[in-house]
Amino acid sequence: MSGVNVEIMGQQLKLSSGPGADDDERVRAIAATVDEKIRNIRASGQTVNSINLAILAALQFAEELERLRRDHQDLLSHLESLNRRLSVAIEAGD
Numbered sequence: 001m002s003g004v005n006v007e008i009m010g011q012q013l014k015l016s017s018g019p020g021a022d023d024d025e026r027v028r029a030i031a032a033t034v035d036e037k038i039r040n041i042r043a044s045g046q047t048v049n050s051i052n053l054a055i056l057a058a059l060q061f062a063e064e065l066e067r068l069r070r071d072h073q074d075l076l077s078h079l080e081s082l083n084r085r086l087s088v089a090i091e092a093g094d
Helices: 021-043 050-093
Strands: 002-008 011-017
Touching (some): 011 021
Antiparallel strands (some): 002 011
């Protein structure tokens, strides 16, 4: 595993990545997303310290993750329903 240098909140960090250049780019993209989220919170006018900025960013990411999990589960349920309907239609056609 190699390390990737990134900057978040003005801090230089070395993060672990996988063996390939694609992994390095993924880590850089994730770090850029985190930094952008923090900059957006800071730009919203909220006066908070660095720790609170990081916590607010983490809470926003957690909210997005939970919404995506629910959307994913809804999509899986919908696909299962379509699969059952298709199976019934195929069996009825036999």
